[in-house]
Amino acid sequence: MARWGMVIDLEKCTGCQACTTACSMENSRLPGENWQDVLFYNEGEYPSGKLTWLPRPCMHCENASCVDVCPTKATYKDKDGFVLINWDLCIGCKYCMIACPYGVRFYAEEKQKTLPDVREVWPSKDGKVWDPPWAMPEHMNDPKHGVGIQPRNVVSKCTFCYHRVSKAPQGTPDLDPNDPKTREFTPACVVTCAPTARYFGDLDNPKSYVRQLIAEKCGVRLQDHTGNRPQVYYLAGEAASIPETRSTRTRKV
Amino acid sequence: MNHMAQRLSKVVSRQEIAGSSLLWQSAACLPLSAQGCCQCAKACPTDALEFNGGIPSVTAQCTDCARCAAACPTDALQRKHFPAPVAKNVRSGEPVFIDCSKVPRPHSPEVTIRVPCLGAISTGWLLKLQDQIGDAPIVALDRGWCSSCRSGGDSACSATNVVADAGRMFADAGIPLQLQPRIERHPLRLVKMPDAIPAAVEETLISRRGLFSLGFSEAAGLAVGALNTHGASVDTALPPLGTVGRLIPAEQIRRMTALLSIRSRYPGSPATLPLPAVSIENNQCENHGICAAVCPTGALVKYGDNGAAGIRFNALLCVSCRQCERDCPQQAIRFTALRGTLPQDIEQELTRHPVKVCVKCDDEFSGAPGETCPVCRKTEALFVRRVVANEPSGNAVA
Numbered sequence: 001m002a003r004w005g006m007v008i009d010l011e012k013c014t015g016c017q018a019c020t021t022a023c024s025m026e027n028s029r030l031p032g033e034n035w036q037d038v039l040f041y042n043e044g045e046y047p048s049g050k051l052t053w054l055p056r057p058c059m060h061c062e063n064a065s066c067v068d069v070c071p072t073k074a075t076y077k078d079k080d081g082f083v084l085i086n087w088d089l090c091i092g093c094k095y096c097m098i099a100c101p102y103g104v105r106f107y108a109e110e111k112q113k114t115l116p117d118v119r120e121v122w123p124s125k126d127g128k129v130w131d132p133p134w135a136m137p138e139h140m141n142d143p144k145h146g147v148g149i150q151p152r153n154v155v156s157k158c159t160f161c162y163h164r165v166s167k168a169p170q171g172t173p174d175l176d177p178n179d180p181k182t183r184e185f186t187p188a189c190v191v192t193c194a195p196t197a198r199y200f201g202d203l204d205n206p207k208s209y210v211r212q213l214i215a216e217k218c219g220v221r222l223q224d225h226t227g228n229r230p231q232v233y234y235l236a237g238e239a240a241s242i243p244e245t246r247s248t249r250t251r252k253v
Numbered sequence: 254m255n256h257m258a259q260r261l262s263k264v265v266s267r268q269e270i271a272g273s274s275l276l277w278q279s280a281a282c283l284p285l286s287a288q289g290c291c292q293c294a295k296a297c298p299t300d301a302l303e304f305n306g307g308i309p310s311v312t313a314q315c316t317d318c319a320r321c322a323a324a325c326p327t328d329a330l331q332r333k334h335f336p337a338p339v340a341k342n343v344r345s346g347e348p349v350f351i352d353c354s355k356v357p358r359p360h361s362p363e364v365t366i367r368v369p370c371l372g373a374i375s376t377g378w379l380l381k382l383q384d385q386i387g388d389a390p391i392v393a394l395d396r397g398w399c400s401s402c403r404s405g406g407d408s409a410c411s412a413t414n415v416v417a418d419a420g421r422m423f424a425d426a427g428i429p430l431q432l433q434p435r436i437e438r439h440p441l442r443l444v445k446m447p448d449a450i451p452a453a454v455e456e457t458l459i460s461r462r463g464l465f466s467l468g469f470s471e472a473a474g475l476a477v478g479a480l481n482t483h484g485a486s487v488d489t490a491l492p493p494l495g496t497v498g499r500l501i502p503a504e505q506i507r508r509m510t511a512l513l514s515i516r517s518r519y520p521g522s523p524a525t526l527p528l529p530a531v532s533i534e535n536n537q538c539e540n541h542g543i544c545a546a547v548c549p550t551g552a553l554v555k556y557g558d559n560g561a562a563g564i565r566f567n568a569l570l571c572v573s574c575r576q577c578e579r580d581c582p583q584q585a586i587r588f589t590a591l592r593g594t595l596p597q598d599i600e601q602e603l604t605r606h607p608v609k610v611c612v613k614c615d616d617e618f619s620g621a622p623g624e625t626c627p628v629c630r631k632t633e634a635l636f637v638r639r640v641v642a643n644e645p646s647g648n649a650v651a
Contacts (some may be wrong), residue, residue, distance in 0.1 A: 041636050054635070071547050071580045093546030098582055103631040111616070224634060 002172075003231065004160055005203035006190070007210045007219060008055055011237035012197035015040065015053035019189035019198070021247075023057075026161065026188035028135045028149050031114045033106045035158035036189050051232055052240070056107035058083065058104040058158035058188065059222065059230030066096035066105065074154075078145075082160050083205070085146035094151040101226045105157045109151065126149050134165075161187035164207075165200075173208035174201035203231060258363045261436055264396050267331070273311045274452075281329035281500055282307070283549055283574055290574050296324035298372070298404050318370035318404035323378070323415075326572040327550075328503035332373065336366050338382035348392040349382070351412070355447055356396055370404045371395075371448050372411030376418045377507030379434060383419075383628065384511040386562040390432055397440035404450070411437055421506070425593050426516050427524045504574045509569060513596075525593030528568035531577065533603040537585035539627075540564070540606045540620025544577035553577055556602075562619040563604035568594055 015038050023029065023036040034211055036057040043052045058085045067075050067083060074089035075096055097105045108129045112119065124131040128149045141148030147163045150156045168185035169177060175186040176199075183191065190198040201210035210233075213219065219233030283290035293309065294302045301314035302321050308328070319332035340349045342364055350365040353375065361367060366382070368374055371393055381390055389584035392410040395471035408414065413436065420433045509526060516524055531553065533544075542555045545564055552570035558562060578588045606619040611626035616624040625633070 039632060056635070069580075071543075071576065074472070093543045093548060093580070094541065095543050095546075095580060095582065098541055098627070099544075101631070102635065103628060107477070 001079055001204070002202040003171075003204040004060070004165055005081065005231035005233065006057065006160070006187075007076055007199040007201075007213050007235060008219075008238065009197045009199070009213075009235045010054070010240035011235065013038075013053070013055055013240075014195050014197075015055075016194060018192050018194055019055060020059075022188040022192035023041075023092065023158070025134065026136070027147075027159075028132050030108055030112070030130065031107060031118060032112070033156070035104070035106065035156070038226040053118055054100065054234075055139045055189075056104060057232060058160070059102055059228065059232045060158075060160055061228035061230045063227060063229050065099040065101065065226070065228055069095045069099040071095065078162075081165065082162055082165075083157075084159055084162060085155060085157060087143035087146055087154045087156075092155060094155060096155055101223045101228060102230075105155050107155050109153060124149070161189075164188070171205070172202065173205040174199070174210065176200075176209075189192045269333075270309055270311055272313065273315045274317050275309075276308055276318070276331050276333060277310070277328050278331075279308070281327045281503075282309075283327060283329070283500065283572070290572075291328050292324040292326060293321035296372075309619060316404040318372075319373035320370060320404065320411075323373045323375040326502055326504045327500045327575075332369060335373070336368060338366075338378050339385050340364055340366055340382065343386045343389050344490045345388055348390045349386050351391065351393045352598065353396060353398070354393070354451055355398065355402070356394075356441065357445060359395075360441060360445075365394075370402075370411060371399070372404065374412060374415050374416075374420070375504055375507075376415050377504045377511065379415060379419045380422070380508050380511035380515070381433065383434070384514045388432065391434040393434065393436045395436050395438045396446075397438065398443065398446050401443055412436055422512060422527050423515075425525050425527055426512055428519055429513055432515075478490075500549050500572075502550050502552075502570050505569065505572060511634075516570070525595055526568075526599070527591045528594040529571045529573045530568060530589040530592040530601065531566050531571065531595065532587045532589070532601065533564060534583075534585040534587075535604050535606075538564070538604050538606070538620060539583055539585075540604065541582060543580050543582065547576045547580050549574060549576065555556045557608065557619075560608050561605050562608050563606055565598045565600065566603050569599055 017038050019036050020034050020038060024031075024034065025033060029035060036055065038053050038055045040051060040053045044050060058080060062081075063076075063079060064083045067077050071093060072089045072091055074086045074091070076084060078084055078085065088187050092107065092109075093109055097107060099104075118132070119130045122131045122133065130149065132149070135149055142163060143151070145162050146156060146159050164185050164187060165175065168182065172182060172185070175182045175190070177183050177186045177191040183247055187200055190200045199210050199213060201208035203211060205211070213235065214233050217235040217237060219231055219235055221230045267278045269275070272278050291304060293578060295302060298315040298318065298320060299316060301312045301316070303310055303312070317332070322330045322332045322335065343349055344364075344645075347364070350362045351371065352361045352365045352367050353371055354367045358367075365449040374393075379391065382428045389587050393410070393416055397414070399410055399411045405411060416434045416436055423433050436498075505528075509528075512526065517523050540562060543566070545553045545555045548554075550572055552567050553573075554567075556565050573588070574588060575588050577586050608617050608619045609624070610617055610625045611629055611631040614626060616626050616628070621627050621630075623630065
């Protein structure tokens with residue numbers, strides 16, 4: 001039993017989109033269907049306006065509204081804190097997409113925004129959305145946990161790299177990509193993050209570094225007023241700002 | 254849904270439920286796609302039928318009365334050897350009797366269909382029989398045993414509800430009163446009642462040819478054969494079921510085809526069909542289409558044409574599961590049970606929204622207010638400044 005969570009340090013994040021690319025490669029995402037995306041937005045008015053950005057994975061909320069609304073119980077909260085979709089049960093009604101306050105759920109049957117339509121370039125023969133040449137090995141497809149290439153007409157979302165993290169030994173406090181023992185269990189976006197802005201660990205384990213970070217650097221959750229209680233925390237530090245509060249926050253001494 | 258259809262297509266044949274004479278077809282069962290149908294379990298007089306993980310099972314309490322099968326809107330449950338709604342030696346104007354199979358055979362009149370239980374007759378079955386026998390009325394025989402029988406349920410005679418339903422439908426459809434089915438009381442002494450419903454095989458006297466055809470139909474998977482005997486012909490003037498994996502509302506189709514067929518013999522009078530109705534508040538609806546997605550039979554479908562989009566409803570396909578009402582995020586949808594519907598109103602448009610183009614992402618959307626699509630609005634909302642209580646503002650250096 002763990003409660004996996006992520007900490008994203010916005011002070012370190014450079015908005016390079018390496019995480020987006022790593023996620024797409026790891027999970028064979030369609031172009032544009034970025035489970036992990038970096039949103040860019042303008043802050044302030046001319047002449048003091050500036051471009052800022054926000055990486056946005058699935059928040060794997062403790063009290064996820066998508067889980068509550070699912071009419072077929074296809075979306076569920078795993079005992080280890082993942083919010084996952086069972087593609088065998090999903091009927092593609094998209095209720096979860098409406099319910100999610102973060103907009104991190106995707107439905108692949110929508111109009112393709114990039115050309116060419118890769119679903120036609122690499123069509124699937126077995127009812128999947130597409131059949132890309134760089135897909136993960138067949139045996140790793142896990143529709144019960146929403147891992148792999150999804151079948152048609154289902155909703156998909158970030159799994160916190162369930163296929164990696166779930167193999168971590170019991171009681172591991174942190175999944176650190178720099179530690180050879182835990183690197184293979186670490187989510188793809190965390191492994192690839194060049195400025196090491198991402199941390200991944202067990203929020204319930206008192207020994208974990210993510211807990212320490214959240215406490216020391218005043219971790220903030222997005223849209224906290226919705227009561228979803230995300231398991232992804234953002235650190236603003238002095239240099240960055242978090243859209244939720246737009247206040248710069250510093251270490252409590 | 255495609256993979257679901259593939260998975261389900263493997264199980265189109267019916268499987269026996271251990272400990273009963275019931276056959277179950279998982280591909281036609283509603284609890285798999287809609288939560289909380291379970292009409293069969295509600296109909297069971299002894300609470301013997303249970304659903305565990307979407308798969309039905311019976312306890313030792315099962316009396317084999319097949320009331321559950323009668324309650325099933327999609328023919329997912331059927332009883333083996335349930336008599337087809339056909340009577341032999343019918344004389345015009347003289348009644349056809351329906352009798353409980355517990356009644357010793359010599360006590361039944363000559364033209365009788367013996368059913369496992371009078372409660373096991375569905376309205377569709379009764380109407381279908383009426384259609385077959387022409388102008389002979391149907392009489393259900395009340396032996397006064399139902400209240401003492403384990404399969405009896407609450408009412409004095411198990412057939413009360415279904416006979417009343419059929420009568421009401423006949424009245425609404427403008428079919429002459431003398432054709433309305435009725436219950437006649439012909440009490441028998443209670444000591445003659447056997448404990449259990451006689452096994453179906455002993456009950457049916459079949460010819461050699463009948464035996465072979467029965468054997469073949471079982472071997473070839475009862476799905477098709479059972480549909481024919483129960484008379485749910487799907488080839489009537491129905492719209493094509495667009496989505497793969499959608500269920501066929503067999504009971505409703507059986508009712509309506511029989512009703513329309515009977516009615517065609519009595520032209521002239523205005524007629525309404527007893528169909529469920531659904532309405533959507535156009536102002537509240539945001540055209541998410543969740544109702545259409547969760548509808549197990551495809552009665553509700555999304556449409557988009559000529560710069561407008563919305564929901565269309567086909568009352569013939571509705572099985573009254575009310576899943577749409579439960580799942581609407583706007584609570585804009587209202588369900589009304591069995592309303593008199595004019596034949597031209599069977600298929601109708603419930604909502605109509607103009608299609609707009611999002612100013613941010615150029616995607617088409619409909620239903621939602623404003624200029625931006627719901628997806629873009631959600632992303633925007635992530636960046637809205639929000640005042641959080643007890644939060645240090647500015648540089649909160651202690």
